[in-house]
Amino acid sequence: MVDLDWEKLVKRYVWHDERTPYFTRVAHLTRRQAHYELFGYAFFVGVLSAVLSVAALSGELPRADAVGVSIYSFTVCCAAILLGATRHPWAALWCASAPLAALGYFALYGFHPNLELADKVLLVVLMLLWLWYARRPLAIARAWPGLPGPAAPD
Numbered sequence: 001m002v003d004l005d006w007e008k009l010v011k012r013y014v015w016h017d018e019r020t021p022y023f024t025r026v027a028h029l030t031r032r033q034a035h036y037e038l039f040g041y042a043f044f045v046g047v048l049s050a051v052l053s054v055a056a057l058s059g060e061l062p063r064a065d066a067v068g069v070s071i072y073s074f075t076v077c078c079a080a081i082l083l084g085a086t087r088h089p090w091a092a093l094w095c096a097s098a099p100l101a102a103l104g105y106f107a108l109y110g111f112h113p114n115l116e117l118a119d120k121v122l123l124v125v126l127m128l129l130w131l132w133y134a135r136r137p138l139a140i141a142r143a144w145p146g147l148p149g150p151a152a153p154d
Helices: 006-013 031-058 067-086 089-109 117-133 135-146
Strands: none
Touching (some): 089 117
């Protein structure tokens, strides 16, 4: 029988003081911790916006002529790449505008007609949570030059 050490697995993959410092105050982060958090956020936003920029061209959105969605999503993808590479606050700010843009899109054009009310509520709640969290990567990018430690992880 295989003996699994669940605490070790959770500590390694879900909660790690250095790689997942999401509850550490920005002022107490090291550069290594900030790097991991900004990389994770930039990766998430970059992949999501890249997929959306291509999917928006399919014509399946409620407003098929909204080409601006694809262009805006592409710019967010570019900002996410810049955020991961340079940790510039303006890139973090542009990435943070994505949930606001999504909420604006929902308000102007509505949701996909096949979505149920629960799905619509879930999308709005997720965008609000993303908007709430987006303040943190922005704060990390602003604090980056003054954070202690080496510039990049080993």
